[in-house]
Amino acid sequence: MAESAFQTGEVRFPKTGGTWTPLPNDTSGNKVRSHAVQTINATPEQIFNVYSRIELLPTWQEGVVSVEETGANTLHWKMEDPGTRAPVEFDSEILEAEQGKRHVSRITSGPSAGSTVILSLEPHPAGRGTMATMITDATVPGGWLTNAITAVVSRRPQQITTENLRHLKELIESGEIPTVEGQPAGRRGISGKLKQILLGENMPTPPGTRENARPEDMPTRNLLGSTPSKTLTTIGLIALPILVGTVIWASVSGDD
Amino acid sequence: MKAICWMGTGKVEVHTVDDPQIINPSDAIIRVTRTAICGSDLHLFDGYIPTMESGDILGHEFMGIVEEVGSSVTKLKRGDRVVIPFTIACGNCFFCHKDLWSLCDNTNPNARVCESMYGYSGSALFGYSHIYGGFAGGQAQYVRVPFADVGPIKIESDIDDEKVLFLSDIYPTGYQAAENANIQPGDTVAVFGCGPVGLFAIASAYMLGAGRVIAIDRFPERLALARDYCGATVIDYTDGNPSIVEALRDLSNGIGPDSIIDAVGMEAHGVDAAAIYDKIDQALMMETDRPTVLRQAIQAVRKGGTLSIPGVYGGDLDKLNFGAAFGKGLTMKMGQTNMHKYLKPLLDRVYAGQIDPSFLISHRIGMEDVPQMYKTWRDKKDGVTKVVIDPFRESGIEKLRA
Ligand SMILES: NC(=O)c1ccc[n+]([C@@H]2O[C@H](COP(=O)([O-])OP(=O)(O)OC[C@H]3O[C@@H](n4cnc5c(N)ncnc54)[C@H](O)[C@@H]3O)[C@@H](O)[C@H]2O)c1
Ligand SMILES: [Zn+2]
Ligand SMILES: [Zn+2]
Numbered sequence: 001m002a003e004s005a006f007q008t009g010e011v012r013f014p015k016t017g018g019t020w021t022p023l024p025n026d027t028s029g030n031k032v033r034s035h036a037v038q039t040i041n042a043t044p045e046q047i048f049n050v051y052s053r054i055e056l057l058p059t060w061q062e063g064v065v066s067v068e069e070t071g072a073n074t075l076h077w078k079m080e081d082p083g084t085r086a087p088v089e090f091d092s093e094i095l096e097a098e099q100g101k102r103h104v105s106r107i108t109s110g111p112s113a114g115s116t117v118i119l120s121l122e123p124h125p126a127g128r129g130t131m132a133t134m135i136t137d138a139t140v141p142g143g144w145l146t147n148a149i150t151a152v153v154s155r156r157p158q159q160i161t162t163e164n165l166r167h168l169k170e171l172i173e174s175g176e177i178p179t180v181e182g183q184p185a186g187r188r189g190i191s192g193k194l195k196q197i198l199l200g201e202n203m204p205t206p207p208g209t210r211e212n213a214r215p216e217d218m219p220t221r222n223l224l225g226s227t228p229s230k231t232l233t234t235i236g237l238i239a240l241p242i243l244v245g246t247v248i249w250a251s252v253s254g255d256d
Numbered sequence: 257m258k259a260i261c262w263m264g265t266g267k268v269e270v271h272t273v274d275d276p277q278i279i280n281p282s283d284a285i286i287r288v289t290r291t292a293i294c295g296s297d298l299h300l301f302d303g304y305i306p307t308m309e310s311g312d313i314l315g316h317e318f319m320g321i322v323e324e325v326g327s328s329v330t331k332l333k334r335g336d337r338v339v340i341p342f343t344i345a346c347g348n349c350f351f352c353h354k355d356l357w358s359l360c361d362n363t364n365p366n367a368r369v370c371e372s373m374y375g376y377s378g379s380a381l382f383g384y385s386h387i388y389g390g391f392a393g394g395q396a397q398y399v400r401v402p403f404a405d406v407g408p409i410k411i412e413s414d415i416d417d418e419k420v421l422f423l424s425d426i427y428p429t430g431y432q433a434a435e436n437a438n439i440q441p442g443d444t445v446a447v448f449g450c451g452p453v454g455l456f457a458i459a460s461a462y463m464l465g466a467g468r469v470i471a472i473d474r475f476p477e478r479l480a481l482a483r484d485y486c487g488a489t490v491i492d493y494t495d496g497n498p499s500i501v502e503a504l505r506d507l508s509n510g511i512g513p514d515s516i517i518d519a520v521g522m523e524a525h526g527v528d529a530a531a532i533y534d535k536i537d538q539a540l541m542m543e544t545d546r547p548t549v550l551r552q553a554i555q556a557v558r559k560g561g562t563l564s565i566p567g568v569y570g571g572d573l574d575k576l577n578f579g580a581a582f583g584k585g586l587t588m589k590m591g592q593t594n595m596h597k598y599l600k601p602l603l604d605r606v607y608a609g610q611i612d613p614s615f616l617i618s619h620r621i622g623m624e625d626v627p628q629m630y631k632t633w634r635d636k637k638d639g640v641t642k643v644v645i646d647p648f649r650e651s652g653i654e655k656l657r658a
Binding site: 039041128129159162163166169170173174175176177178179180181182183184185186187188189191192195196199200201205209210211 | 282327346363380
């Protein structure tokens, strides 16, 4: 992704630059393509490990109830719309899993069959950790209209990609996902409750914390400037949470 | 427990709410021994910061005793006395590592809301609207503090609460304002606003080598603190309606102050035509902020000078002479305070006896007095210069100055 590596010392010209290529962000028919990009203070291997650890999936992805391995490269998902509790189940398969670099998976059953999600990882050229790019190409039942409705009552599908990558980053960097759920408040009243919905605060925060991960699955803190820790050999199966999220929210739009 | 809740514009009430619980493993629960009302709370009280929800617990300046800690907390234990910085930071993101704690990437649960308004989200803040995370604040008997190993500073002496309480916001905020003013030894610095932030900015400007600090306000008790405790040359901007630009020019040998600090922010008071225009505009929601002071500061500062802006702005500004800022080659620095960076060095200055931050407290009150005191604080009545709250006292207003 980096067009040119970070360079120190004398720069001489002419010097070849690059041209920006937009990442997918569009809607046509029942397809929603979106992307999210984050710099994460961890090595590509560490991020890959957290991302591919099946038991961690429900802790950082919105709406995931459980994920089970059903074969060498296949998973079965149970998800639930946080607003309506509407359940969705489907299967997914891993198409590519290259440790520390790239992960591609696809939904193989249910209304969103054919949706894919790609996570690409690359070390940051200036030592800030890893540049993580998540691209989802989702089949959304209901198409753009549903998409527009979900944008009001729930999350836009594009926003789900953003939130999932954000939550992954938060969990990896800080050991938890920030939340205010369960804190005290005075009487909210009708206007307070309405605002909560308008701000999307009715979406429960995934419960991820360092505590519910095995120590070897989570990077140690203060990685900036430190050397990568050992590379894991086993690669877990990966998830398609983002797609799933897209599907669920799209299919239950308007019920909140 | 009892907590101060925002119930709508101009409406603050004492409510009995649930006690806070540990939610995430890095949390601590603090029993609040002292808290305060800040000038920033007025922007909420007056309804200028969007995304407040009725029922929100207010307060971002507080300290107390650790009651309970989450399973991952290692630096604090039950019984420790701590002051809590008002910005919430994770301690391990790019921004925290760069000492830009108020811009932490990982603490705002509503980052998407902030992103839609500002492009990127800053850190979460206690008790400061949902765009900044919606965290319950510290004008309460107990409060939940996330990332308890990162923010709170332990107070390990028997120094009075009120001498260290303001490490939670206004003392570091005034100090950062002076740091952002890029002061060179002997410089002339002007400070608009002699509220708590302005007063600490004046003192800090001297700590950083200013030769002369000029302070502007209209309330005699505030000007008196600026002159008699902080050492400023003061101007009452309502006394005969002087031109502030001219006064500052004369006081800086004709070239303008090297730096100007805007410690007033979005709710500036003003008497000129532009200020009246702002009031109407703001009321009609045509602009969110009244940049009266910022306009004057741009005019008054010297060529190539620096504007430091600790005063809070929320959104669009109207009729701001950006051409003047450009034409004079100005530098502007601003933002929420990167609290964590300043706690230890500023506490050391208190221990060294350089400053007693409690100098500006005018009122000490109990919980039931808070709603009334918000109004007094807004209207700057009764000689108020800073209000501290004992959250375990029912009521009773003590005035600390004659
Ligand atoms: N950047 C931060 O992190 C941070 C932290 C705390 C407070 N603040 C902000 O700093 C500002 C000041 O806070 P405070 O607690 O001192 O509030 P305050 O309301 O007590 O003080 C503001 C002072 O400005 C004076 N003032 C108003 N209009 C003026 C004008 N036209 N010219 C000169 N003076 C004028 C008022 O008389 C008052 O004394 C607020 O905007 C507050 O939100 C920012
Ligand atoms: Zn404050
Ligand atoms: Zn951080």
